[in-house]
Amino acid sequence: MMSIPTMMNDVTDFTSKLVGFASINPPGDELEILQYLNGLLTEVGFETELVFFGERRGNLIARYGPQDDPICLSGHVDVVPLGLKDWSQSPFEPKVVDGKLYGRGTTDMKGGVAAMLIAASRLIANGEALKRGILVVITGGEETGCDGVQALMDRSDLKAGMLLIPEPSSNIPLVGHKGAFWIRLMASGKTAHGSMPEQGDNAAYKLVDAVSRLKAAQVPGGVHKVFGPTTMNLGRMNAGLNINSVPDQAWADLDFRTTPNTPHEELLHWVKSHVEDLDISIEIIVDLNPVYTNPDDHQVTRLLQRLHLEGVDHDPGTVMFFTDGALLKPLLGNCPFVVLGPGEPHLAHQTDEYCFVERLEQAVELYEQLLLDYCQDRQIS
CATH class of the missing domain: 3.30.70.360 (Alpha-Beta Plaits)
Structure with a gap:
């Protein structure tokens, strides 16, 4: 069995570590956080590849298990500038106050990235062979128009059977965006x-x-x-x-x-x-372009059934903001697409951005179950 790196044992600590990388875009600088994640995912057992699209700009691609029809987990690690208003908490020295983890990127979307990578690592650490693999695509440049994914559009080796993006949704499933x-x-x-x-x-x-x-x-x-x-x-x-x-x-x-x-x-x-x-x-x-997956799609229906069993009983919605899914979905073969993340949509890009610790912990548990369903083709009842 593989071991999980110590930093990935606690989602609050892991999110805090990622927020500590001041990957502000513009101007854009994801190099250090991508190198850090590359080391962690290699330790977990992923085959990794750094793909650069400018000086200190890049994406991280990581694969584990069969890649004929993997689930793609994708999130961006660039964050928007802080704005002119003073923060009550240090934006890059995260702190938990009243159950809220404050910091730039906690909601949008390093908390979601941390939760999905912990869930994937736990699945791998169990040591059981996967029927379907995992494809992780960590991007830079999303905040300025999906620049990182633009650099991947000529890749023919990136395909998936489902795309999950943990952008902020309060752990409510979303099946499209403008x-x-x-x-x-x-x-x-x-x-x-x-x-x-x-x-x-x-x-x-x-x-x-x-x-x-x-x-x-x-x-x-x-x-x-x-x-x-x-x-x-x-x-x-x-x-x-x-x-x-x-x-x-x-x-x-x-x-x-x-x-x-x-x-x-x-x-x-x-x-x-x-x-x-x-x-x-x-x-x-x-x-x-806008992105939409019919909620009646087989994989989306299974995901919604699992969420219902886990106590998340919301009809799938849509959002006004865009995600990397606008380009990743067609790149991956127009697979089903779902946004599901622990952040609060109304706090994205805000002064004193935060994410509820409870939602971070819930997201890890949800992602674990969803990965088991997809990667092991587990029956849902």
């Missing part, structure tokens, strides 16, 4: 002295007109029966270098969260049709 279509509108003009604006061509005015037109229009697609409407948010704007000049350049970033009713090609055409007379150019920043 897509993300991020674009930058760029306006050009002619600079001039601010006291003589008639001699210039103000790029900012063009940009404001473009955004106003889009805001007043109806985003195409209507209301999807599962996801609701496609939404648009103006996330950032920038124009000019100084107050007393006419800006000759301006840009705005728009964040569309899309449903299957709104193909991204049609959405781009819709945007162009509203701004084409304003000399606006468009750059696509992120292009991720």
